[in-house]
Amino acid sequence: MNAIIISALWGVVMMFGGVFFKKSSTPKNWAIAGIILLLAANIWEFFGYQIFKVDTRGMLGFDKFGLEFNAICFGSTLLYFLLNDREIEKVGEHVSEYFALIFFILCGVSICSSFNTLLMLFLGIEIMSIPSYILTGSDKRNLKSNEASLKYFLMGAFSTGLMLMGIALIFGGNTLGSFYINMIALGTGKMPVMIAAGLVLMVVSLSFKVSAAPFHFWAADVYDGAPTVFTSFMATIVKLAGFVAFIRLFRVSFGIIQEQWQMLIAVITAATLLIGNLTAVFQQSVKRMLAYSSIAHAGFMMFALFALNDTAREGLLLYALSYSIATMGMFAVLVKMNDYTIEGFNGLYKYQPVLACTATVFLLSLTGIPLTAGFASKFYMLLAALRDGHQVWLVILAVICAAISAIYYFRVIQAMFFKEPSGGGIHELDVTSGFKFLLIVSAAILIIAGILPSLVVDWLYF
Amino acid sequence: MLGTYFTFPELLLWVPLLTGMLIFFIKDAKAVKTFAFFSTLITLAISVTSLFYTDVVHHPEYFAYNNVSYVWMPYLGSSFSVGLDGMGFILTFLTAFTFPVIMAATHKRDYPNANVYYGLLLLTQAGITGVFVATDALVFYFFWELALIPMYFLCSRWGEEFRIRVTFKFFVYTFVSSLLMLIGIIYIYLHTPPVSNLSDHSFFIKAFYNASLTTGEQDGLFWLFFIAFAVKMPIFPFHSWQPDLYEQSPDSSVMVLSGLMVKMGIFGMLRWLLPVFPDAVGHYQTFIIILCITGILYASSIAYVQSDLKRIVAWSSIAHIGLMGAAIFARNSTSLSGVMLEMFNHGVNIIALWIVVDIVEKKTGIRKIADLGGLAVKSPALSIFFLVIVLANIGLPLTNGFVSEFLMFTGVFEYNKYLAAFSCISMIISAAYMLNVMQKVFFGVPNAATEKVTAISTRQKLVLSIVVITILILGIYPEPLLHLTQGSVYEILQKIK
Numbered sequence: 001m002n003a004i005i006i007s008a009l010w011g012v013v014m015m016f017g018g019v020f021f022k023k024s025s026t027p028k029n030w031a032i033a034g035i036i037l038l039l040a041a042n043i044w045e046f047f048g049y050q051i052f053k054v055d056t057r058g059m060l061g062f063d064k065f066g067l068e069f070n071a072i073c074f075g076s077t078l079l080y081f082l083l084n085d086r087e088i089e090k091v092g093e094h095v096s097e098y099f100a101l102i103f104f105i106l107c108g109v110s111i112c113s114s115f116n117t118l119l120m121l122f123l124g125i126e127i128m129s130i131p132s133y134i135l136t137g138s139d140k141r142n143l144k145s146n147e148a149s150l151k152y153f154l155m156g157a158f159s160t161g162l163m164l165m166g167i168a169l170i171f172g173g174n175t176l177g178s179f180y181i182n183m184i185a186l187g188t189g190k191m192p193v194m195i196a197a198g199l200v201l202m203v204v205s206l207s208f209k210v211s212a213a214p215f216h217f218w219a220a221d222v223y224d225g226a227p228t229v230f231t232s233f234m235a236t237i238v239k240l241a242g243f244v245a246f247i248r249l250f251r252v253s254f255g256i257i258q259e260q261w262q263m264l265i266a267v268i269t270a271a272t273l274l275i276g277n278l279t280a281v282f283q284q285s286v287k288r289m290l291a292y293s294s295i296a297h298a299g300f301m302m303f304a305l306f307a308l309n310d311t312a313r314e315g316l317l318l319y320a321l322s323y324s325i326a327t328m329g330m331f332a333v334l335v336k337m338n339d340y341t342i343e344g345f346n347g348l349y350k351y352q353p354v355l356a357c358t359a360t361v362f363l364l365s366l367t368g369i370p371l372t373a374g375f376a377s378k379f380y381m382l383l384a385a386l387r388d389g390h391q392v393w394l395v396i397l398a399v400i401c402a403a404i405s406a407i408y409y410f411r412v413i414q415a416m417f418f419k420e421p422s423g424g425g426i427h428e429l430d431v432t433s434g435f436k437f438l439l440i441v442s443a444a445i446l447i448i449a450g451i452l453p454s455l456v457v458d459w460l461y462f
Numbered sequence: 463m464l465g466t467y468f469t470f471p472e473l474l475l476w477v478p479l480l481t482g483m484l485i486f487f488i489k490d491a492k493a494v495k496t497f498a499f500f501s502t503l504i505t506l507a508i509s510v511t512s513l514f515y516t517d518v519v520h521h522p523e524y525f526a527y528n529n530v531s532y533v534w535m536p537y538l539g540s541s542f543s544v545g546l547d548g549m550g551f552i553l554t555f556l557t558a559f560t561f562p563v564i565m566a567a568t569h570k571r572d573y574p575n576a577n578v579y580y581g582l583l584l585l586t587q588a589g590i591t592g593v594f595v596a597t598d599a600l601v602f603y604f605f606w607e608l609a610l611i612p613m614y615f616l617c618s619r620w621g622e623e624f625r626i627r628v629t630f631k632f633f634v635y636t637f638v639s640s641l642l643m644l645i646g647i648i649y650i651y652l653h654t655p656p657v658s659n660l661s662d663h664s665f666f667i668k669a670f671y672n673a674s675l676t677t678g679e680q681d682g683l684f685w686l687f688f689i690a691f692a693v694k695m696p697i698f699p700f701h702s703w704q705p706d707l708y709e710q711s712p713d714s715s716v717m718v719l720s721g722l723m724v725k726m727g728i729f730g731m732l733r734w735l736l737p738v739f740p741d742a743v744g745h746y747q748t749f750i751i752i753l754c755i756t757g758i759l760y761a762s763s764i765a766y767v768q769s770d771l772k773r774i775v776a777w778s779s780i781a782h783i784g785l786m787g788a789a790i791f792a793r794n795s796t797s798l799s800g801v802m803l804e805m806f807n808h809g810v811n812i813i814a815l816w817i818v819v820d821i822v823e824k825k826t827g828i829r830k831i832a833d834l835g836g837l838a839v840k841s842p843a844l845s846i847f848f849l850v851i852v853l854a855n856i857g858l859p860l861t862n863g864f865v866s867e868f869l870m871f872t873g874v875f876e877y878n879k880y881l882a883a884f885s886c887i888s889m890i891i892s893a894a895y896m897l898n899v900m901q902k903v904f905f906g907v908p909n910a911a912t913e914k915v916t917a918i919s920t921r922q923k924l925v926l927s928i929v930v931i932t933i934l935i936l937g938i939y940p941e942p943l944l945h946l947t948q949g950s951v952y953e954i955l956q957k958i959k
Contacts, residue, residue, distance in 0.1 A: 369611060370608060400638065414626055
């Protein structure tokens with residue numbers, strides 16, 4: 001509860017603050033203060049202290065998993081703010097509003113990780129999506145940004161409609177006539193037609209939110225068109241929250257009839273992995289490559305939904321940490337580059353060794369090399385899927401896709417280390433020592449979580 | 463202190479790991495080399511000391527010095543367990559022994575960014591040692607991959623013209639195959655009995671040996687593991703990365719690659735494949751021995767027609783590895799102790815070959831054997847050393863190669879005499895191409911290319927004589943190493959019902 005209220009309040013504060021803030025650096029400082037407050041309040045709640053006691057009639061429920069997920073999201077957002085503060089200021093004039101929108105997204109994230117009724121799910125997803133549409137179009141003079149925003153909005157509105165239809169069908173189909181996700185009494189028999197139709201619609205709309213194939217078509221264009229700083233946020237936090245909502249709903253409501261829909265999820269997972277990885281191989285722009293790689297990672301995260309056991313939940317938390325920090329770090333490096341193509345990275349090691357080395361850690365983590373958190377999270381996902389034990393072919397497909405992902409991630413590593421800088425010259429990059437320090441911190445977090453994944457996972461059981 | 467605070471396998475790991483990380487921060491190239499060399503010497507000293515603590519049968523307290531287990535991920539049933547048995551001693555000693563030799567042999571070379579080069583080299587050493595000491599499947603997998611990453615950077619940064627493409631091919635081959643092995647590891651893990659009450663299953667090696675797998679499961683999982691190890695060794699038909707990579711890699715990296723990294727694959731087969739899948743190995747052993755022998759004949763024939771020195775050594779290495787593969791799958795006590803001995807001998811011999819090839823290349827700038835000649839006149843010492851190394855490589859009596867190859871042939875013969883007969887042809891071909899190299903490069907009249915070659919330096923003589931003395935000693939008296947293999951061979955054979 002702490003997180004929902006504080007993030008919403010702070011969003012409003014930032015929104016109105018835009019009028020009063022005189023100095024250009026003020027919004028940034030307020031935002032950083034806000035996110036620290038948010039993180040602290042969330043951790044406070046994790047240990048059982050609620051600042052706000054609101055009677056939600058059980059429509060919201062806070063458990064360790066959701067709260068730890070929130071903590072990971074807020075922590076990475078803090079890192080994101082610190083890494084990207086100057087870049088956010090460069091996007092446009094309404095800096096304060098961008099921060100406000102991000103706080104609203106975080107409010108949606110907190111709802112997605114704690115809803116107990118289908119209505120709250122809908123609310124959370126919408127609170128999260130609408131600011132994302134705006135952020136995508138925040139670079140108002142850039143046509144690509146406008147196009148992306150419109151595309152995102154139209155597709156998003158469509159999927160929202162499907163979700164509403166699905167909710168209606170599930171509401172109508174269950175015998176108790178309830179919106180509460182734990183009261184959709186299904187029994188173990190074959191599910192009724194209305195529930196089945198509702199379930200398929202929910203799968204479609206949530207797959208859209210997490211950019212799982214075949215509902216991924218918006219993702220590449222939107223991530224490519226949006227200002228790079230915001231792409232980095234949307235490809236990580238917003239997507240992860242979608243997954244958490246997905247899992248929470250399916251675990252509580254439909255876990256009992258897992259066999260009946262598991263094949264559907266398996267097919268979506270396989271398609272997402274294949275499409276994301278194979279398309280990413282052919283990208284010349286690193287930004288677009290990362291967009292497709294985020295689709296590929298969605299495929300890996302779908303394993304959590306596929307398996308739906310405790311290992312899968314642990315794996316999703318690890319994935320949230322490793323994927324969001326690695327992707328945000330990689331985007332933070334990318335924003336500083338003058339040229340977004342792979343050739344733009346040529347010889348980076350020669351003139352910015354710290355950037356090149358930390359970017360290598362991020363890329364290795366995304367590839368899933370041991371000693372990085374990326375490996376630990378992939379390992380947990382594979383373990384969860386094999387523990388479930390039904391579809392071994394899917395696991396084999398996944399590791400082959402992980403190997404394919406090495407091709408495009410290592411292309412950037414090869415460019416940074418083994419090629420000469422383009423034009424022969426040394427490029428001036430707008431990089432401060434504080435920025436470098438933060439990159440090193442992010443890389444260190446990835447390595448520590450990679451060596452000791454239990455540091456992240458075991459909190460679930462305290 | 464020993465056994466209470468630190469154990470041998472840990473020390474063998476931490477020394478190269480920590481010095482490797484420290485060395486990145488040293489700027490001066492000369493200091494870097496000295497530091498790296500001393501680090502490898504310390505590791506060697508530890509390894510030599512550890513050899514005196516091997517007799518676990520008569521001194522059970524030695525067990526505590528050689529095995530250790532730390533809590534790592536208790537809820538998954540994985541702990542950081544490392545330990546040394548006879549085979550582990552041989553291989554860690556090989557690693558510890560060859561690294562100072564490699565460092566000394568390439569001491570004069572100046573690499574740009576020496577600190578990064580030597581740092582990565584030491585990290586590779588740590589990774590390789592980790593594979594040899596791991597007694598937990600997850601720890602094994604960690605080090606298996608970790609050895610690869612520094613090697614990837616070494617070869618693609620300091621190698622020759624086509625280094626990036628070639629190294630990446632190597633990387634993709636091993637990465638795909640080891641991910642498949644990861645699936646295998648997880649699958650077996652889910653069928654292991656619990657070791658502690660914190661988790662249902664365990665990654666511990668003994669739990670893997672006792673995993674309850676049906677014959678059908680074994681047959682499937684066998685291939686997941688086999689391909690990972692076969693790619694690393696490499697066994698025909700998984701070898702296509704190897705000759706290119708050996709040709710394009712920088713000198714000391716290729717020594718590590720061919721002398722030590724391929725041993726990871728052989729070691730993996732002995733430590734994990736044979737004991738975990740005894741039934742599946744029984745099903746496929748003839749097929750795989752045929753693959754190996756095809757590889758031997760194929761690689762030897764290709765080595766015979768190569769003109770590039772480095773490629774000859776590379777192909778001859780595939781032939782030797784093929785023989786080791788055949789001996790592994792013959793799976794009797796003679797062949798297995800032969801393989802364990804040959805792992806050491808092959809490591810020493812091939813590194814010796816690379817040292818000579820490197821000297822020849824640096825002195826003349828040529829690797830084509832047809833363009834060389836008369837080096838025996840110009841540098842008699844080098845030619846004598848090379849002769850001994852060549853003979854060891856062919857497997858002539860009194861050299862180390864003879865003992866181990868004899869054991870392996872006998873072992874394959876015990877399994878099937880026709881297969882053994884085919885594999886013996888390789889000895890003839892290898893004599894043909896190795897002596898051909900000897901003749902073309904060292905004998906004859908010096909030509910324009912070799913006219914200006916000078917005799918080798920004292921340091922080079924020293925390095926080569928250490929290697930040659932090792933070759934001779936182990937050829938005459940292999941007993942100490944053979945003795946070490948007994949326990950490990952017994953443990954593997956015990957699993958065959």
